[in-house]
Amino acid sequence: MKALGIMPQLDLFVVDIRQLRYFVGVVEAGSFTKAAATLNVAQSALSLHVRQLEEGFGTQLLVRDRTGVSVTASGDKLLERARIILKEIQLTEAELTNSVAAPSGEVTIGIPSGAARVLSGPLLESVRSELPRISLKMIEGMTGPLEEWMAAGRFNLAVLYRTAESVGQMTVLAREEFCLVVPPGEPPFEDSIPLADLHAFPLAVPMRNNNVRRSVADVVAQHGCVLDVRFEVDSLSTIINMVMEGKAYSILTPSAIQKEASHGQVRTVKIIDPVITRSVVLAVNPKDERSPAVSAVRKLIPKVVKTLIEGKHWSATVPDRV
Amino acid sequence: MKALGIMPQLDLFVVDIRQLRYFVGVVEAGSFTKAAATLNVAQSALSLHVRQLEEGFGTQLLVRDRTGVSVTASGDKLLERARIILKEIQLTEAELTNSVAAPSGEVTIGIPSGAARVLSGPLLESVRSELPRISLKMIEGMTGPLEEWMAAGRFNLAVLYRTAESVGQMTVLAREEFCLVVPPGEPPFEDSIPLADLHAFPLAVPMRNNNVRRSVADVVAQHGCVLDVRFEVDSLSTIINMVMEGKAYSILTPSAIQKEASHGQVRTVKIIDPVITRSVVLAVNPKDERSPAVSAVRKLIPKVVKTLIEGKHWSATVPDRV
DNA sequence: GCCTGCCATCTCGTTTCGAGATAGACATGA
DNA sequence: TCATGTCTATCTCGAAACGAGATGGCAGGC
Structure with missing residues (x-):
């Protein structure tokens, strides 16, 4: 195992979350094979990871026999500890994501007049109902000025048009034909x-x-x-x-x-x-990418677009997602 | 991020220990650049990993400016949680490795007569002093029978000879010239x-x-x-x-x-x-590889050999370790 | 205007990971 | 005794992840 940076000593063993998850999964299943089915991971991967734990700790954690596995005394200790750690991580993820479950604040979006005609009403309604603590400010305009204002950082988000196949970091919302x-x-x-x-x-x-x-x-x-x-x-x-x-x-x-x-x-x-086709794309101001409110609206817009297209309220196609 | 097995949902974010270590390191250093020096990791790697945390949690954890970084409210929450998790892991590693800090039991080792002449005394003394709870049983013999007995699983460890460059899973202890x-x-x-x-x-x-x-x-x-x-x-x-x-x-x-x-x-x-040269190698019975006692002796033997060679008590060369 | 410090992004080589196949060991039943 | 089933270990290979190093952008200080 490569030196992990924070502890550059060569060959120093550092337990990994994945290994702990696999270990707990195997113990609870009672066999590698059953755990593989439960965890949807190849049995060989489980075998390898548990073995790495054993080699790292320098102690045997499981007793293997033809009926499966049972834990050793060391394995019991690790099982207990691993459960604590995995619980802590679960709580951490819950706590951190909970703070974005109800994002709030103002989000500004620039939108071309054309797209605004089908999208602005439904989007405002969706934001109101699904993100009630967000105040969506929509600025409509022709695309030339919109591009400039977005480049200048005037909006958090912008709906723009592109004819090129490559749209870089932007999300393709829809494709239209002139x-x-x-x-x-x-x-x-x-x-x-x-x-x-x-x-x-x-x-x-x-x-x-x-x-x-x-x-x-x-x-x-x-x-x-x-x-x-x-x-x-x-x-x-x-x-x-x-x-x-x-x-x-x-x-x-x-x-x-x-x-x-x-x-x-x-x-x-x-x-x-x-x-003649073009894409309708969603651009995000890089500075705002990690704002919970902007992130939430950013995730909502494709859904609104998809609903409009599938409900025949917009004659466009939803792009395939690869 | 690939599905990690235990949670096979695509794109589900699972925090990783490395990311937490990097995050804590960056916060404590006050900048990515300083943390890079402290942690011996490229600044770009730290930047990327912290960004992955932020994207995974959907919230900004650090405020970046030209003087470095400071934590956001979410970042403070994560910092607190991360420290708990890393502490738990440290305790886990300490507890698990502590149980092998004083390994005990009987370990059997086969050793050829030739090597036994320089090695058996010092090895027994070293085991007695450094691994006092281990009882080392040394079986001396000619290499032919030793190979057979080791293959039959009669010993936990065996010192053997090899002339081929490749010694497979065995550890090369020394090289001798006839x-x-x-x-x-x-x-x-x-x-x-x-x-x-x-x-x-x-x-x-x-x-x-x-x-x-x-x-x-x-x-x-x-x-x-x-x-x-x-x-x-x-x-x-x-x-x-x-x-x-x-x-x-x-x-x-x-x-x-x-x-x-x-x-x-x-x-x-x-x-x-x-x-004409040959290698003196140490073989381990695969069944015993994870035994703490066998592992401890296995790690001790190369040290004893090295001391003998460097003290001119054995005319052989210590192999380079790559 | 230049220098410095800091962060973000990109490229590329290396490492790690996991799937799938396969082999070995062992127990059971015919 | 042989076939079958179950389980774990190992190997190969393609894909993904990682990190180093280089580079660019930005802002502040001199």
Whole structure:
């Protein structure tokens, strides 16, 4: 066994929690084989660890025979001591985690207007019901400014968008596909439209620095296509109103127009050849990672998202967890 | 963190002794960097482990700043608990090892006649003084029968010989070189003699199944040499007496004739081209490995051997320990 | 502006761990 | 006597964990 740092003397034996757990488990089961089944560990691993304890202490702890094991006098001493230690550890874990069972305080979250349209209500409700001592401050905005403010540490958490496969340390909440948002009663009437045909529709889209705009523009450029951008507006609700009033089309993700689409106020037509996707991700301010309140909200958000998607309140896909 | 067996739930956090030791060390040092120096562990390792504790408990334990660290309220709780746990472990180790601090009982050891000549007296004395509650039963014999008896489990321990580099689970106590044992006043008078010249001397050597005999015979055969074996005697003292009386020469290791050589009753001449060496090893009966008494004697023997060699009471070399 | 001190992160080689297979020992029943 | 079953010990190998060393970022002092 390698020197463990705190006691650098070579070959010094230091008992380990795992070994104690295995030892107690074996004694209580009465055999390595039964303990293996109970503890869901290979019998050979138990055999090895108990043997390491015996070698470390320089004394035999178990008597082995064909019917199993029984403890020696030394083994009884260790059993008693091990139970005390394991109990202490259990109490420690309970005490330390208990202090985060009811986290409290203020948590700030930045959220893009699009995602906010499906997520802000349910999230606020969930936090209120499940984390009653947490005050969630939600700041909605366009993604450009949100990225900057998050980078500046203005929020504890932020919902952001990413098109790259790699999202680093962030959690992927959902994947969305961009679609053509169509005024009611207007063509096209098919379920999908090729990217190359989008030029036929006059578009109201966000400003050039907008994440949505850049995502789509990149793909369009890559495919040698063009778009008929008539209006550049950094106001999602304005864009949606224009579509509802038949003044323009737009290219958005389902979260942005989930409600209007479900009420028939706009229609969505899938864009294909290629499908344009992006991820909705959750970023955490590294400084706040270990805050119990932030941690709790951070764990709650994916659940809210999953519930929305599975309840067909958001047309997106939940990413696979590996 | 992998499922630890006793709690197979994935990702379940289980505090580890090492982490607690590191945490306490860091808090007491007031900084990771100072703790690293104190604990002889890389600062990055401490940082990582404490962070794992924080992530596992879901709460921040330390406040870090440019002057070092201080504990949070949660950290204080953990510090208190950790000290209790580490103390319990220390007491456990003390209690368990204390029961082997004064091992008692009978220990049997087989020892070849050659090695017994230098080792049996000092070993019995050492056991008597350092392990007063142990009764050491020493059985001397030729190595052939000793090997068989040890294999049959007749002894707890056995001192044996090996010529191969690999000695498996056994402990190497010493290395010896075979030499020509010469009657006083007889040639050769040089300090060393080539193997090829040994045929000039009439030899009294042990019987064919003897370890000594086989070790030398193998090397002689490998070098295309011959020996003039006049007497085959399975009694070491008889062989030595014959040499002392000028009736024969012999080929033995220094342990066999250490006393007679030191009294001028025989001379030793180093055999070269090649030097013939063998190891003196200590074997333990696997069934007895964990007996405290056997373990204590097992640890004592190398010390006795080392003292003999370093005190020039045995012309052999102590093996390097890697 | 530079230096110092401190912590966090990354890479890489080493060590440890556990699963699975297998062998040996022993008792029981046919 | 042989086959079977039960139990423990040992070995191999792939995966995971660990720690050293290097490096970067940040803040304060000179």
